[in-house]
Amino acid sequence: MSFDTIIKEIYEEIKQIDNIGKIASYIPELLKVDSNSFGVYFSSNKGDNLGVGDYQDKFSIQSIAKVLSLSLAYSIKGELIWERLGVEPSGTSYNSLTQLETDRGIPRNPFINAGAIVITDILISNLPEYRKSFLDFVQALSGKKTINYSEKIAASEKEVGYRNIALCNFIKSFGNIKNNPEDVLDFYFDICSLEMNCEELSTSFSFLANQGINPYNNTQILTKSQSKRINALMQTCGFYDESGEFAFKVGLPGKSGVGGGIVAIHPGEYVISVWSPKLNKKGNSFKGIRFLEKFTTESRFSIF
Ligand code: GLN
Numbered sequence: 001m002s003f004d005t006i007i008k009e010i011y012e013e014i015k016q017i018d019n020i021g022k023i024a025s026y027i028p029e030l031l032k033v034d035s036n037s038f039g040v041y042f043s044s045n046k047g048d049n050l051g052v053g054d055y056q057d058k059f060s061i062q063s064i065a066k067v068l069s070l071s072l073a074y075s076i077k078g079e080l081i082w083e084r085l086g087v088e089p090s091g092t093s094y095n096s097l098t099q100l101e102t103d104r105g106i107p108r109n110p111f112i113n114a115g116a117i118v119i120t121d122i123l124i125s126n127l128p129e130y131r132k133s134f135l136d137f138v139q140a141l142s143g144k145k146t147i148n149y150s151e152k153i154a155a156s157e158k159e160v161g162y163r164n165i166a167l168c169n170f171i172k173s174f175g176n177i178k179n180n181p182e183d184v185l186d187f188y189f190d191i192c193s194l195e196m197n198c199e200e201l202s203t204s205f206s207f208l209a210n211q212g213i214n215p216y217n218n219t220q221i222l223t224k225s226q227s228k229r230i231n232a233l234m235q236t237c238g239f240y241d242e243s244g245e246f247a248f249k250v251g252l253p254g255k256s257g258v259g260g261g262i263v264a265i266h267p268g269e270y271v272i273s274v275w276s277p278k279l280n281k282k283g284n285s286f287k288g289i290r291f292l293e294k295f296t297t298e299s300r301f302s303i304f
Pocket of ligand 1: 061062063064094095113157164192256257258259283
């Protein structure tokens with residue numbers, strides 16, 4: 001069976017199932033989305049592309065953006081960034097505070113909030129116009145000038161961002177935040193507020209399926225080794241305390257966000273993005289994971 005047929009069939013099947021997930025409600029603005037939205041975009045290195053359902057509707061990519069901010073920081077500072085954070089799965093939720101005290105302010109990995117906040121601090125220290133530079137980076141990756149931050153979502157998250165505020169200040173107390181915590185948090189909320197559709201998300205992540213080179217404009221974003229390492233981190237840490245289960249069921253490096261998006265990569269082969277806003281208990285898209293599990297099972301095309 002072709003990828004097209006498999007994707008369309010699984011889409012119809014998963015669309016029908018009961019969605020027991022819940023939209024993230026702690027960021028009030030996220031509740032405004034249509035909870036039945038469901039989109040998929042597949043794009044292979046060979047040039048096969050397919051979009052199904054609401055793949056052209058923009059959504060808040062939230063923590064998926066942590067891979068892009070990490071990529072930019074990694075391209076600027078190289079291996080030095082690992083002096084400020086680790087590369088181990090945390091086994092805790094994305095916004096957990098518990099390990100930071102024993103780890104003396106060194107977050108376990110760049111995909112939990114604590115780690116992404118440190119990466120945000122690194123970007124601020126290294127880019128005079130950090131807000132614009134990050135957006136330029138993302139727009140160049142996707143080839144779309146229309147991609148932007150959502151001021152509404154960033155403001156909505158800031159208003160209730162007590163836990164992230166606590167995380168940032170706690171890390172600062174160990175000396176691992178160099179800038180003013182308020183500036184770091186403002187930029188962190190901006191990064192999380194980026195909006196994309198499934199097609200733009202797949203395009204933006206294609207450099208990670210192509211050994212660090214963006215195939216659309218032939219630009220080297222990361223070295224081959226850096227690209228491999230980011231894929232390894234997505235595999236081990238991309239879904240917080242559900243990372244093991246995602247590797248077990250789906251078998252691809254990937255990253256989720258509380259907006260209900262997931263991007264998954266088969267290095268050397270393809271990128272697939274899924275969006276369905278209702279989340280399971282671990283904060284990952286309920287239907288997104290179900291879809292990807294079926295996709296890699298029926299196509300028999302995962303990395304394992
Ligand atoms: N902006 C969200 C937060 O910091 C991102 C969380 C996520 O997508 N898992 O809580």
